Structure formats: structure tokens, C-alpha cells
Amino acid sequence: METNGDVAIKVVPVRHVGRWFGLAGVALFIAMLVHTTLYKVASAEKTCLTVDGVKTCHGVLVWRFQWNIVGKYFLSSEVLHGLLVTIELTVISMIIGIVLGMVVAIMRMSPSRILAGVAWTYTWFFRGTPVLVQITFWAFIGALYPHVSIGIPFTHIAFAHINVDLSLTTLDAVIIGLGLNEGAYMSEIARAGLISVDEGQIEAATSLGMTRRQTLRLVVIPQAMRVIIPPTGNEVISMLKTTSLASTVGVLELFGAVTNISATNFKIIPLLTVASIWYLIVTTVLSIGQYYLERRFARGALRTPPPTPIQRLKNDLRGIASKFRTRRGIIEVAT
């Protein structure tokens, strides 16, 4: 606590009147939101009662958002299985995307023109065509290439005919499609990270006698991670939802599973709500993971790491508590 000699300074803090109005506005909006999501409306179904020979009918009150149906399907085996497939698709395609992106980014920066050119062309093609088209293409690759032969292009000379069935399972097709597409985006993210590392770091590693590969692995990539992780987190979250495109080729991931159910019972909105809540839950978990990963790779870049949300919450609560204590006129003893 700031002290002037032995006497603590007494300060009247600045009043932020605007903030109170803002708080009132937000409170009102939240109340409206709670009201509308929990609002009950009369359903089309009618129940009739006959009392003393008089028959009265009225609609049953149900939630506008049909939370009872949301609850019924939220943990159903179809939905949970779909969720599992969604997570599987996200994880595998992101691993393919990140590894591919890193390799392509390094190729782009290679002194070899051929490697750089191949990398550029890959990114150009897979970033330049819709991912939905790519998924569909891989799903039907077997129809496009019934036979495979290895030979000299534009001649009939062939070294080998392979009569393999190229058709992939739809799940594999989706993974390849998403992974290759993601690799193109990740390569640009990785490249941004690699070129963000100071030239002096590379010179220092070189002067120690490290090879190009050692320099990349030990010095450049670890420092590039700081720049690469935030947009990669963004990509993971984006991928989580892009996997819903798999439903177009018949993969029953989360979105496919709920549309499948709603196709039979016509409860479209509650089932989309089920899917949305699950997407939100997974996104939240991913965001938390990203936060701690960023902290890990910020080592050395910041003198003091930022507080974790839990530490921040503790500090805030402590601050509020001490405020109340001083408001009530209790003299706080500085420790």
C-alpha cells in the first residue's frame, strides 16, 4: 500500500457512472435471454378435461426450445458416437495438417527451387479448391481410378499394372480430404512462424557449427511455435466444425448423427441444439488447452508469465473482498 510517511493516503476513487448504466443494460439483456430460452408456449397437442359434463380443452405448455427433447437426446448413444467420430476426424486430420504444413513450410523456404516450387503448387491447389469438393473427390476416387498403372506418361509403356481397389472407406476419404486441405492452410501459418524468428538466432546456431537441420529443430521451430500456436488453435476449432461436411458423404459424425435422428422425428431445432452444445463444450476444452500450451511456449519470451485464469480469478476475488472490507470502514492492515 502506498504510504505517505506513516499515514496511508485516503483517496476517493473516480466514479464511473457510465459503467453502472452498462451493467444495467447487460443485466437486462441477460434476463431477456434467460426468459426467452426458458419460455413455455402452448403446444399444438391438446388435452381435454371434462368437469361436471363441461369439456374444456387447452394446449400443453412446452419449452420453446424443447429442452426436454434436448435432454432426451443429449447423451443418447447415436449422439455420443457421432461426437466420438467428430473428435476422431478432428484429431487425425489436424495431425496430418500440422505435420504436412510444417514440412511444406520448410520446403517453401528451402534453397532448392524445385522443393519450393512443389510446396507452392501444393498450397495453391489445396487452398484454392473448396474442401467440400476435395472430400467428395476422395470419397469417389475408386470410381475415377479403377486401375492403377505405373509407367511413362503419354505413352503406352507401363512398368506395372496394379489391380488394387483404390476406393477408400468414407471415413478415410474424409480424413485425407480434410488433412490435405488443412496442410495447405497450416503451411502458411507455419511459414509465418518460421520467418518471425530473428535472423541473429540462426546465425548464432550456425556459428556454433549446427547444420541447417539442427538449427531448424533446436532453435527456429521452438521459437516459431509461439507465433504458430494461436492461429493453429483457431484452425483446430475451425476443423472441429468443418468435420460436419463429412455428413455429406455419409459419415455419421455429430452433425450427421443429429440430422439422422431429426429426419425421423422432425425435431430439428432441439437436435441442432444438442449438436451445438456439444460443439461448444469441445471448443471450450480446446481453448483451455490452447491457453496452457501458449504459456508453455512463451518461456523465455516474457520476463514473468501471465497469471492463469484461476490465479486471476483469485486475485480479483481478493481485490473485491478487500474493497468491501474498506468500504465498511474496517481498517485493512497492510501485510
Place this chain on the structure above:
Amino acid sequence: MTTPMVEVRGVRKSYSGVEVLKSVDLTVNRSEVTCLIGPSGSGKSTLLRCINHLEKHDAGELRVDGELVGYEARNGKLYELSDKRVCEKRSHIGMVFQRFNLFQHLTVLENVTVGQMQVKGLDREKARVKARELLARVGLEGKEKHYPSQLSGGQQQRVAIARALAMEPKLMLFDEPTSALDPELVGEVLDVMKDLAKSGMTMIVVTHEMGFAREVADTVYFLDGGIIEESGDPRQVLTTPSSDRLKNFLSKVL
């Protein structure tokens, strides 16, 4: 007679048409300290960078410890060395940079062990023992677990010197090691360098510290516009310069 540590004969270097080094000759004997002085843009740093092949020279002959830098002469032809051989040769030459260039993501100790482990193939324990010894030598005991960003400039530069020494180099190159430091931190780095000179290390130092050059250097080379204008014993060169250019330069820096 032993071969000199560094021999530079008629070395030239241009960047996109601008000739930065115009036929430079220089000899550095073993256990000697050589200072390169001169105005900025005179080619001092470029010459230093050519010596450990961070830059390729365009013409002339450059030898370190009797061996050509970056090339190999066989049957009257020059063959470019593979990257691996170049790296191996570089590992015997230590370099200290103006802006320290410590690895930001590694602790002080890791900065000093990484080269030993990855390039020289030492195991972790041996590398750590050596690193602690060197950090003590540059006066940084107890800072092992710090990250470079938590140290002052002078401390960072001393870690950089320890990092270079960990490779047990036969030659140390210093590229304006005190130019990025606050004035009160220059002394601690120069003291470490003086100690190193006393221990018999062969050193080439690009510097603006004339006091250091006069006190420590065996030979001073004055570069201007890519040529060596004047060279010799520092007491003579720095006190009674013969060329007008050096007189002019000294009047500005002293």
C-alpha cells in the same frame, strides 16, 4: 615456424555490385589479439563473417589454421566443401555478436550446453559441468536457470562468450561485442575478453573501444572503404597515425 591461425590474401566480397572488401590482406598469429577498427560500412564485420564462412568471399584466399575456408584444393582445382564439413570447421571458431543472439527459448545453462551436446556429441552431464565452469569464469554463477530476457545486456554478452567457449574454439571472433551495451556495462564484458586474451586465446575483435585495442591488441588493422588503410602495433598506429583517414577517424572516436 608454425602456420598463422588466420591468413587472408587478396580477399574480395561484393553485395549486389557494391564491393565491400577490396583485396584485403591480414595475418593473425596464434595466441595473438587482433583488433579491426574503422568507420561503419568499412567492411570489418564482413571480413569477420567471411573468416567463419557465414559469408562466402568472392576472390582471394582465406585460411584458418592452414586450411582453406569453405573450399578444398585438389589437383589444382577448388572444390566447394559439403555443408557438413563447413559446419564441422565452423564449430572450431567461436563467434560473439553485437546483439548477443542468445537462444531466447533456452535457459542460460541450456544456451551453453546445446552446442556441446548437439554438435560435439557430449553427454548432458559433461556438458553441464563444462557449462557451469565457464559461467563461473565469466562471473555468472547462480544465473543458470534464468532466461536471456531476464539478464542485463552485459550479462547476456558474457553468456554468449561462455556459449562460444564451450565449443573449445581455437579462434574467437568478436563482432562489436560492446556496441549494444549501456556504457556502464561495457567494462564487465571487456574484462572477460582481457582475461581470455591473457589465457592465450587467438582473437579477432571488431571494436570501437580504442582503449581496449591499445591495451590488449597485438596488432590493429584500420579498414576504410573495404581496404586496409593502416596496420601495426596499436601503440604506434593509434598514437601516431600516418594516414589522414585514420587521423580523421581517431579524432572522431577518441
